[in-house]
Amino acid sequence: MHPPDSEKPGLSRRGFLKGTGLSVAAVGLVKSATAAQEAPAAEVPTLSAAQTHEISFELNGQTTQAKVRTGHTLLETLRDQLDLTGTKLVCDQGSCGACTVHLDGKPVNSCLVFATDVAGRQITTIEGLAKNGNLHPVQAGFLHEDASQCGFCTPGMIMSCKALLDRNPSPTRDECKEAISGNICRCGTYFNIFRAVDHAATLMKGGR
Amino acid sequence: MEADRKVKLVLGFGDQRREIEVNVPAEDPIPWDATTKFSVVGTAAPRADGVAKVTGRAKYTHDMNLPGMLYGGFVRCPVAKATINGIDWSAAQAHPGVKAIHDFKVKQTRYAHQHLIAIAAESRQALEQAIALVKVDYKALPHAARFEQAMVDGAPQVHANRPNIEAYSPSGREKAVQEAMQSADKVVEATCTTQVQNHCSLESHGIVAHWEGEQLKIWASTQATFGVRRDLADAMNVDEANVQVICEYMGGGFGSKFGAGYPGLAAANLAKLSGRPVKVMLDRREEMTDVGNRPDSVQTMKLGVSKDGALGAYKVDIVGTPGVGRGAGARNPMIYAFEDRLVARTERAVATNAGAQQAFRAPGHPQGSFALETILDLAAEAIGMDPLEFRIKNDPHPTRKAQYKDGGARIGWKNRKPNGSEAGRFRRGFGVASAVWYQIGQPQGAEVLCRILRDGSVQMRNGSQDIGTGTRTLMQIIGAEELGLSLDRVVPFIGDTRDPIGPGSGGSVTAPTVAPAARQAAYLAGKELRAVVAKAMGASADDLAFSQGQVVHQKDATKSMAFADACKLIDQGEISALGKRSKNFQAFEGTVGGVQFAEVEVDCDYGIVRLKKVVALQDAGIIINRRQAESQLNGGVIQGISYALFEERVMDRQLGQMVNADMEMYKIAGAVDMPEIESVLYDVSNGGNTTGTAGIAEPTMIPTAAAIAGAVHNALGVRVTSLPMTPDRVLAALAQKEKGK
Numbered sequence A: 001m002h003p004p005d006s007e008k009p010g011l012s013r014r015g016f017l018k019g020t021g022l023s024v025a026a027v028g029l030v031k032s033a034t035a036a037q038e039a040p041a042a043e044v045p046t047l048s049a050a051q052t053h054e055i056s057f058e059l060n061g062q063t064t065q066a067k068v069r070t071g072h073t074l075l076e077t078l079r080d081q082l083d084l085t086g087t088k089l090v091c092d093q094g095s096c097g098a099c100t101v102h103l104d105g106k107p108v109n110s111c112l113v114f115a116t117d118v119a120g121r122q123i124t125t126i127e128g129l130a131k132n133g134n135l136h137p138v139q140a141g142f143l144h145e146d147a148s149q150c151g152f153c154t155p156g157m158i159m160s161c162k163a164l165l166d167r168n169p170s171p172t173r174d175e176c177k178e179a180i181s182g183n184i185c186r187c188g189t190y191f192n193i194f195r196a197v198d199h200a201a202t203l204m205k206g207g208r
Numbered sequence B: 001m002e003a004d005r006k007v008k009l010v011l012g013f014g015d016q017r018r019e020i021e022v023n024v025p026a027e028d029p030i031p032w033d034a035t036t037k038f039s040v041v042g043t044a045a046p047r048a049d050g051v052a053k054v055t056g057r058a059k060y061t062h063d064m065n066l067p068g069m070l071y072g073g074f075v076r077c078p079v080a081k082a083t084i085n086g087i088d089w090s091a092a093q094a095h096p097g098v099k100a101i102h103d104f105k106v107k108q109t110r111y112a113h114q115h116l117i118a119i120a121a122e123s124r125q126a127l128e129q130a131i132a133l134v135k136v137d138y139k140a141l142p143h144a145a146r147f148e149q150a151m152v153d154g155a156p157q158v159h160a161n162r163p164n165i166e167a168y169s170p171s172g173r174e175k176a177v178q179e180a181m182q183s184a185d186k187v188v189e190a191t192c193t194t195q196v197q198n199h200c201s202l203e204s205h206g207i208v209a210h211w212e213g214e215q216l217k218i219w220a221s222t223q224a225t226f227g228v229r230r231d232l233a234d235a236m237n238v239d240e241a242n243v244q245v246i247c248e249y250m251g252g253g254f255g256s257k258f259g260a261g262y263p264g265l266a267a268a269n270l271a272k273l274s275g276r277p278v279k280v281m282l283d284r285r286e287e288m289t290d291v292g293n294r295p296d297s298v299q300t301m302k303l304g305v306s307k308d309g310a311l312g313a314y315k316v317d318i319v320g321t322p323g324v325g326r327g328a329g330a331r332n333p334m335i336y337a338f339e340d341r342l343v344a345r346t347e348r349a350v351a352t353n354a355g356a357q358q359a360f361r362a363p364g365h366p367q368g369s370f371a372l373e374t375i376l377d378l379a380a381e382a383i384g385m386d387p388l389e390f391r392i393k394n395d396p397h398p399t400r401k402a403q404y405k406d407g408g409a410r411i412g413w414k415n416r417k418p419n420g421s422e423a424g425r426f427r428r429g430f431g432v433a434s435a436v437w438y439q440i441g442q443p444q445g446a447e448v449l450c451r452i453l454r455d456g457s458v459q460m461r462n463g464s465q466d467i468g469t470g471t472r473t474l475m476q477i478i479g480a481e482e483l484g485l486s487l488d489r490v491v492p493f494i495g496d497t498r499d500p501i502g503p504g505s506g507g508s509v510t511a512p513t514v515a516p517a518a519r520q521a522a523y524l525a526g527k528e529l530r531a532v533v534a535k536a537m538g539a540s541a542d543d544l545a546f547s548q549g550q551v552v553h554q555k556d557a558t559k560s561m562a563f564a565d566a567c568k569l570i571d572q573g574e575i576s577a578l579g580k581r582s583k584n585f586q587a588f589e590g591t592v593g594g595v596q597f598a599e600v601e602v603d604c605d606y607g608i609v610r611l612k613k614v615v616a617l618q619d620a621g622i623i624i625n626r627r628q629a630e631s632q633l634n635g636g637v638i639q640g641i642s643y644a645l646f647e648e649r650v651m652d653r654q655l656g657q658m659v660n661a662d663m664e665m666y667k668i669a670g671a672v673d674m675p676e677i678e679s680v681l682y683d684v685s686n687g688g689n690t691t692g693t694a695g696i697a698e699p700t701m702i703p704t705a706a707a708i709a710g711a712v713h714n715a716l717g718v719r720v721t722s723l724p725m726t727p728d729r730v731l732a733a734l735a736q737k738e739k740g741k
Ligand code: FES
Pocket: A088, A089, A090, A091, A092, A093, A094, A095, A096, A097, A098, A099, A100, A109, A110, A111, A112
């Protein structure tokens, strides 16, 4: 069994998927069923067989089931199905980073990931960072340096910054810029974010 | 009834201080001035909603998922101009997922992607399918989507009832200006062009409408909750009292989100027709094409100047395109000491078949500043004067005068070499430009409710919105300051029209309009509390003051009591007071000043401008929250950098379509483009209102592009006169210089 739709023509998004290990969806974790009530009128131009699929994955440490439709992205699943709205949809094409989550610990644009491809894998979203009411050091750093204005880019930024610090506890300014180069902030908080990362790095090493 | 008081205030900053006498209305506290000792005002307080934002808990309109909610979207005109003969939506209507259709009744479209009808459907997928099922019968007409197409003789007329070119009244000073020009030592000329810039707020325009009987409940991503309420009450023919608009969080507006707009109208009507809540969120292309932009400009200037650097006559002709909207003035902000009678200005707006312009952070100013500072730098060059010295000589504003010296030292202006004296591939340069802003807030524009509860907690409530500038935190800080409390005792509420009125966030008015009302509210509530306490302890209320969580008896410290204990004496449940916004009084200066410096390194092989450093100095009035004020300043600079180097709407002249209506091809400055930014806030006791607050969202973006252009000029020895300063434009300027040799 292969991930449904992945061979279907016309799903050009697939071409954009970056390094998310498309072929590794664990066998048995995706159950597909044609959902009659979802079938649109005959002349409707659409994916030929709209289906729902049940997937199971680990979301913020909890085993989670979701019913997803053919072509649904991880982002849609998180926001619309699971009501985890911290992750934002902005460009819907991988240009802005607002939808950044971690897939098996690596940052991905969730608007470019098919929901069916996360079956059996680990997802962390912004909602999963604070533990027992304590902010993650990156969140604390953002708060400390006022690294959000309107706050709309903030969840995606934080996920990118956390990924950076997970792999590099002492990033330089240039490494920090590089790590968030896929995230756009329209309010202009980049400079505050650089300082937030510095602050978080200190916190993570036990400093204050 | 208590009487007004006459009070002497010390206004200004550093060694620039003056005493003025003002009349303070009885209901207002004594205004803050340069002698006030603060406890929380001016500190670096964390954002009141910071935790909600960093945890993803903050709910934006975009995040609303209501039970039974439908998704609304639009059928749009595919071409730049057309007559709509008919729209057949029968197949869409027959789709099982479609629940309502709203017709905007458009007979003639005037720009590509203009909205025609709106559809509400069960899911986003059903909506997409339904939109594809609608057949629009239209006849495409010749268009003029670009400036140069709309200006020529015989151009297709954009509006049926008016010509493409609208001229604003010329100054009538042309003759005097022409004469003065003849006697100038030097006359410099330049034509500057600036691009159309898209707001591109990360949260698109969006609204969720939900009818509960006659009551309309709205969640809106807006800069004006009360404006949306008025618009929808009018459009849906219901009382404003029956419309509630909620905007607890919103993902950026920058001037594009004032009224309910067509998305709001569609949502409210679709919700009415379907009897279900409806959510309309624009997608990125819609956001880029059909909700506003900053108009472009062509500014042709001529300036006379004397050998010693005195400004003479100035002539400027400004042309801009508002698309199908109105008004596209580039404002050459008159910062410098021009003689009014020697300035001749003509302005024209050229209608085009493109989306209408909207207010955008300091409307008219960044483009005007780019042109004005260009002609100034050219004038300085022509007389062989240092451009910084030239500005110091010609700028009368006391704050900017200080900022020129301060900023010059910080950027290392002394290392600046004469224009074009560097050779080789990488060339360095320094530039400077200035900003002015006008706001000390609107009188009568806001009311704030302060509630002191028996448990000692305090609420500050206003129904306007926090667009990321920090209004929520500002109210919290002011309440805490006035009542002598720590921040955690004061809970601010914002973004619900059931709370008292507040302004739309335009013109940087929100902070200076809301702050004095907040202060009055806390003052009046505190006064009531003092009376309660005075009665209980047999003291005079005048002897009581609030400080460090205590109600302090100023003559007999043994009588002081904790604020929380004092609140237990409140017998009617709680104290509440409505603070209003009093009239403005005299300010230190009528305007606030800012200056920015830039240092660049230009890669002359590839035409790439690399920003090294920006020093931004901004008069911020009495600073309420240092951290947020600094964020505003950084944010203005960064948006200015983006405007200077990257952003540009590109229209296909044949098809009349925006070809880069997404975030991949419409370039916005990212982290890797960031220079070192040194933000320097000038804490100026501003007067004008009881908190001395000034709004700074807009001036902070005005001079950035001009300062960078000055630095590029210095590096190359030739001016790049078009924005954005992309590699092609830089290389073209260099080639021009070579040719001129
Ligand atoms: S929404 Fe996914 S990258 Fe922009």
